[in-house]
Amino acid sequence: MDNRALDALICPVCGLEFMEVLPGEMSLVCIDGHTFDIARQGYVNLLTGHGTKFTQDTAAMVAARDEFLDAGHYRALADALAGTVEHILAAARSGAASPAHRPLILDAGTGTGWYLQQLLARRGDGGLLETVAGADADADANAGAGAEPAVDAIGLDISKFALRRAARRNPLAASLVWDLWQPLPMEAHRADVVLVVFAPRNAAEFARVLTPAGRLVVVTPRPGHLAEIARQAGMLGIHPEKDAALAASLASHFELESSQPVTAALRLTVADIANVALMGPAGHHLDPRELDRTVAGLPKWTDVTAEFTISVFRRLP
Numbered sequence: 001m002d003n004r005a006l007d008a009l010i011c012p013v014c015g016l017e018f019m020e021v022l023p024g025e026m027s028l029v030c031i032d033g034h035t036f037d038i039a040r041q042g043y044v045n046l047l048t049g050h051g052t053k054f055t056q057d058t059a060a061m062v063a064a065r066d067e068f069l070d071a072g073h074y075r076a077l078a079d080a081l082a083g084t085v086e087h088i089l090a091a092a093r094s095g096a097a098s099p100a101h102r103p104l105i106l107d108a109g110t111g112t113g114w115y116l117q118q119l120l121a122r123r124g125d126g127g128l129l130e131t132v133a134g135a136d137a138d139a140d141a142n143a144g145a146g147a148e149p150a151v152d153a154i155g156l157d158i159s160k161f162a163l164r165r166a167a168r169r170n171p172l173a174a175s176l177v178w179d180l181w182q183p184l185p186m187e188a189h190r191a192d193v194v195l196v197v198f199a200p201r202n203a204a205e206f207a208r209v210l211t212p213a214g215r216l217v218v219v220t221p222r223p224g225h226l227a228e229i230a231r232q233a234g235m236l237g238i239h240p241e242k243d244a245a246l247a248a249s250l251a252s253h254f255e256l257e258s259s260q261p262v263t264a265a266l267r268l269t270v271a272d273i274a275n276v277a278l279m280g281p282a283g284h285h286l287d288p289r290e291l292d293r294t295v296a297g298l299p300k301w302t303d304v305t306a307e308f309t310i311s312v313f314r315r316l317p
């Protein structure tokens, strides 16, 4: 666990701040002594004793999501999302009281951390990677050596299977097991961006943790998303959201500032289709063996359209 985002976090038991984690230490301790283990993979479970009733994504669902995203099918969405976040952070930097302001991104329902990883790896003008002083800028073209994110990041998710992967992907972010329907273990007005990619939205808490100029960025599937395969692959769990319904669900605390459609033409193999079916909400109900039998009848390649909306919300005054 890296200390970078630590000062925005608060202990969920007493609300006080955490102490810095020294190298080799395997627990996160608040100044009142409440202690949370740091897992071997680097994430921290802050959800102790809350008795949250929730069916978390299984290891198989998480593995399917990781494999599908790593194959790059949703790269167009990741790029569009990064452009949106960079734009917001550029405005936050220029409006910040201190030039040393380090922006903070909260990725709510981070899953395996793939989108956050793509964001934090962005280079170039306005990118989220900054070259570390003294490092040879040319030497780091591939490996990322000599460069690190110019932002701090926190990833929350209720699934420890997902967070094991997220913590490995984003070692400089704080990866925390948490239930988004509980008060977030964060100080008020700290996040410049709250990112929600296909995950639950707690309007009141997102509004509390955002800075006054901060923005809530929500990615949802649009009607037509994966329509070509939704029925065959048993993905009954996809609920496309109309823009108006999304805005209404957040209207207690947010107003829509902009929304951008993102469409991607995908060419999927049978294995990709099995993964995309398993990684969504339908994965809780699908029998993997039956799914394999179903997709085995599909052609070698299937052309599929992914349809997303990236919506940016500002807090109500």
Ligand SMILES: C[S@@+](CC[C@H](N)C(=O)[O-])C[C@H]1O[C@@H](n2cnc3c(N)ncnc32)[C@H](O)[C@@H]1O
Residues within 6 Å of the ligand: 054, 056, 057, 065, 108, 109, 110, 111, 112, 113, 114, 115, 156, 157, 158, 159, 162, 178, 179, 180, 181, 196, 197, 198, 199, 200, 279, 280, 281
């Ligand atoms: C469809 S996945 C999206 C994950 C990630 N944002 C992505 O797009 O790869 C939804 C995520 O929300 C998480 N989730 C669902 N309910 C949650 C809750 N109450 N608190 C925290 N995370 C939750 C799930 O564990 C899952 O990782």
Ligand SMILES: [Zn+2]
Residues within 6 Å of the ligand: 011, 012, 013, 014, 015, 016, 030, 031, 032, 033, 034
């Ligand atoms: Zn405490």
